[in-house]
Amino acid sequence: MTQPAKPLEWDIFCNVIDNFGDIGVCWRLSRQLTVEHDCRVRLWVNELEAFQRICPEIDPQIPIQHVGGVEVRRWASTFPESVPGDVVIEAFGCHLPEPFVDAMAGCRAPPVWINLEYLSAEAWVSGCHTLPSPHPNLPLTKYFFFPGYGEGTGGLLREHDLEERRQGFCTSVEQQKDFWFSLGLPPPPADALVVSLFAYENSAIGDLLTVWARGEEPVCCLASESRTLAALEEFAGQSMRAGDTIRRGKLxxxxxxxxxxxxxxxxxxxxxxxxxxxxxxxxxxxxxxKPMVWHIYPQDEGTHLSKLGAFLDQYTAGASQATAEAVRVLHNAWNGDLSGERHAPRITPELWQQWMDALPDLRNLAENWANHLINQEDLCSSLVRFCRSKL
Known part of the structure; x- marks a missing residue:
């Protein structure tokens, strides 16, 4: 009789700089490894205060705690003596503590060392996925692991029941009512276009809100209390905080x-x-x-725009020319890339109307894209399979 594979022990290192994407990815991955793959996960995070924003159960004052089946540890400048697990994830090139690297090298069977990279749709990704990088001095090998969209990449994070939960929510009036009640808010007006807004600082936010306020269709904008708050306050002409609501015209x-x-x-x-x-x-x-607009993290010399373009090429590959144009034009304007040149982001009424004219096709495009992606192996399962092959 075949013996079941022993649960893998994972160390995941996350360095939170000034955003929530890194810890967001690491926390989803940690939970999925624990729940779906019976792994034991130790998550090292340098900023527990930032972590608490997306996971209220985290207590920033406790250096070692267990949340959702995951052991969470503060990654302090003075690193404690630790025995590495079977797999070590260096999330987004965060640079492991030297004492921990030395401990990895001292293991009788060195752990599988993964540098989990940022997601990209660029063509070169498949050629670099799982490439080994031997340590120059120690008997260790690091493997570069790339999330992605096509064959030869690691796929995307996706829990096994995600689509079932989405469908259940979208078809249940009760679940939707409970959701708004949990936020302390009434449901949006039935005739309003509901838009969620989560972005970096962006000079086009005021443009967008003004277009909605002066438009003909009611819009309910749900803006996360984040780095957009200053722009929201400038538009409103008043200070704002979570729980506040203002009305301007149709907005x-x-x-x-x-x-x-x-x-x-x-x-x-x-x-x-x-x-x-x-x-x-x-x-x-x-x-x-659902239709979406991505504010990609800005990088020096506009290198993020190439990354944006590579994604849009894949995302709109099956769309009509008009639909693809609506997607590309709004994304480029939102990210400050107009006619191939970098400008301050700007949204005009004409540009938004082009998007709205294409909205029925944009909905079909979003659904088709999600249905296409679901055929891929998810990132967590891909990681587990690869790491087991190296042990």
């Missing part, structure tokens, strides 16, 4: 608190259109199967 603007990842998924499912940023919310918006 109802609600400021939402930071919510758990589970509630953020529900927010995406409840929205007609979602503006998202970074990586974690970007991936979840794709699984929501």
């Amino acid at each position: 109802e603007l609600r400021v939402l608190p930071f919510v758990t990842q589970q509630d953020y998924d529900r927010l995406l499912w409840a929205s007609d259109i979602s503006f998202v940023r970074g990586e974690d919310s970007f991936v979840r918006a794709q699984w929501a199967a």
Whole structure:
């Protein structure tokens, strides 16, 4: 009789800099490894205060705690003596502590060392996925693991029951009512276009809100209390905080608190259109199967725009020319790339109308894209399979 494989022990290192995408990805991965693959996960995080924003159960004052079946540890500058697990994840090139690397090298069977990279749709990714990189001095090998969209990549994070939960929420009036009640808000008006807004600082936010306020169709904008708050206050002409609502013309603007990842998924499912940023919310918006606009993390010399273009090429590959043009033009304007040149982001009434004219086709495009992606092996399962092959 074949013996069941022993549970793998994982160490995941996450360095939170100034955003929530890194910890968002690491927390989803940690939970999925624990729940779906019976793994034992130790998650090292340098900023527990930031972690608490998306997981209220985290106590930033406790250096070692267990949340959701995951052992969470503060990654302090003075690193404690630790025995590495079977797999070590260096998330997004965060650079492991030297004492821990030395401990890895001292193991009788060195752990599988993974550098989990950022998601990209660029063509070169498949050629670099799982490439080994031997340590120059120690008997260790690091493997580069790339999330992605096609063959030869690691896929995307997706829990096995995600689509079932999405369908259940979208078809249940009671679940939707309970969701709004949990946020302390009434459901949006039945005739309003519901838009969730999560972005980095963006000079086009005021443009967008003004277009909605002066438009003909009611819009209910659900803006996360984040780095957009200053722009929201400038538009409103008053200070704002989570729980506040203002009305200007056809626009109802609600400021939402930071919510758990589970509630953020529900927010995406409840929205007609979602503006998202970074990586974690970007991936979840794709699984929501609704039209979305991605604010990609800005990089020096505009290298992020090549990454944006590579994604849009794949995302719109099966769309009509008009639909693809509507997607590309709005994304480029939102990210400050107009006619191939970098400009300050700008949204005009004409540009938004082009998007709205294409909205029925954009809905079909989003659904078809999600159905296409679901045929891929998910990132967590791909990681487990690869790491077991190296042990």
